[in-house]
Amino acid sequence: MKTITDLILKMGKTDRRWIFLIIALVTLLPLFFPIGLPIRATEQTRVVYEAIEQLPPNSKVLLSVEYSPATKPENHPMTISVMRHLFRNKHKVYITCLWPDGQFMAQDVINMVAVDEFNLTYGEDYVFLGFRPGNEAVIKGIVSNIRKLYTVDVYQTLVDEIPMMDGINKFTDFDFLFSSSSGFPGTIEWVQYAADPTGVPMSSGVTSIQVNEVMPYVQSGQMKGVLAGMPGAAEYEALIGIKGDATSGMDAQSIAHIVIVLFIFLGNAAFFIERKRSKKY
C-alpha cells in the first residue's frame, strides 16, 4: 500500500511539461489511428436539426458568423454543416458577421458549401452582407432597419440591386436565425436584442466554454437547442449524414478527456495523501 501511495505522491510532483507532452501524444495518436467511436446526437443538437428541418422551403434564414480563427475547430464545422442543411432544404441564406474575423471565416464556408458543393447563384440563393462594427447596436440596427445598416454587401454591390434582398427590411422579415458564436457579441446578444423582442425563432452553435452561459436560454425556450462545441458539431454532422472535421476529431477528444480525468484523479489523490501525512506528523 505504501508503495502505491508513494508512487501517487511522486506522480503528483511530476513536472507539468511531461503532462503537456502526454496530452499532446494522446490527442495526436487518434488522429493518425482513428478508432471510430460512435456519435449519438444529444437532445439539444436534435432540437436544432428539427428546427431547421421543419422550416418550409424557401424560408429566409439569417446566418450570423461571429467567431475568429482562434475557435475555428469548434465553430467552423458547425457553420459548414448548418449551411449544408439549409441549402439542401432549399432555403435562402443571408450571412452577416458581428466579428471582423467572421467575414473571412464566412467567406471560407461560402466557397466550400455554396460555390463548390451546391453551385448556387449569388444574390438569388444566398447573400453575404458582411461585417459591421457596433456589437449590440448592429443587432438593433438589423432588427429595426437592415437597409439603413447594410446599403452595400461585402463585395460593395448595392443591396437594392440584389434580388434576394427584395422584401427584406427588418429582422422580422426573416423566418429563422442561426448564430455561430464564440463570445461577445454573439448568441446572447441575438437573444436579448433580436429573438426575444421580435419572437423570430433562433438556434445557435457555440464554443464549449460558452455552453454554460447559453444553456439557460435554451432551457427556457428562448432558443431552439444549441450545438455545444466540437461534439455538438460532430453530432450535427451525424444527423445530416455528412462527416466532417468535427467527427474526425471526436476520437482524440474522447481519449484526451479520459487522460485528463485520470490526471485530475491522481492530482487529487496526491493532495489528500499529502494532507493526511502532514496531519499525522
Next chain:
Amino acid sequence: MSSTMIFGAWISVFLTFGIFSYLYKDNPFYKFAEHLFVGVSAGYWTSIFFWTQIQPNLFGRLWPKTEYTDNLWYGIYKGLSFFSSTIFPVGGIDKGHALQMIYLIPLALGIMMLLSLIPKVNWFARWCIGYTVGMAAGLRAYGYLNSNVIAQIKASAFKFGNFDQPFFSLSGDSYFNSLVLLVGTISGLLYFYFSKSHTGLFGKISRVGIFFLMISFGASFGFAVMGRISLLIGRFVDLIKYSNQDYNYATLWILPVLILVLAFSAYKDKAKNKPIVNEK
C-alpha cells in the same frame, strides 16, 4: 499548390510551434509569435472597421454621390479627394445613401475620441466616452431585464403551475427539475447575502448554495477543457496537413529546427549559470 499557399503554410506552422514552445518556457519564438498576432490583429481590425463602417456609412452619408454638386460642402470633399481618391472617390461616395448632415455629430465624436492622444485637449474624449457608456447602459438595461430577468423567471418559477409535466425527467421539464432549480437559485443567492452571518439554518442553506456553485464551476471547467482540447485538435489537424509533400514538409522541417534551437539555447543558459569554483 501555389507558392503563396506553401509560404502561408510554413508561416502557420512556425507560428503554431512558436506559441506551443511557451509550454516549455518563455522564449524569443513565443514572443515573436505573440507580438505578431497582436500587431496583425490590430491592423486588420482597424482596416476592417474603416472600410466597413467609417468610409461607407459615415463618409458615404456625408458626401453621397447622388447629391454631388459644386457647393462649398462638396468643395471640402474635393480637397479630401485630392489627398486620397480611394477613400473619397471623385464624384462622391456611391454606397446607396442620401445626404444626412446629422452624421456630422458621430464624425465630431469620433474626432474627439482621437483627441485623447493629445494631453492638452484629451478632456474632449470624455464627452464621447460618456455618450458611449450612456448609450450602452441604456441599450443593455432593456435587454438584460427582458431576456435575463423576466424571461428566466417566467421559464423557471412558472413551471410549477404546469400540471402536465412528469414528476421526474432527466433532461426535460419535470417537478423534480423545477425543485432543483428553485433550491439552487435561492440557496445560491443566499450564499452571496453578507448582511447576516452564515450560521444556523441560514448557514446551512448557504452551504447548499456552495454545492450548487461548485457543480456549476465544475461544469464550466469541464466545458473549458473540452474547448481547449478541440482547439488543440484543430492545430494538430493543420500541422498534419502541412507535413505532407504538397507543403514541402513544412511541419517536419520546422519542428526539429525549433527543438534544436531551444535545446542549444537551454544548454548555453545552463553553461552560463554554472557556478564558478575558485580552485586554489
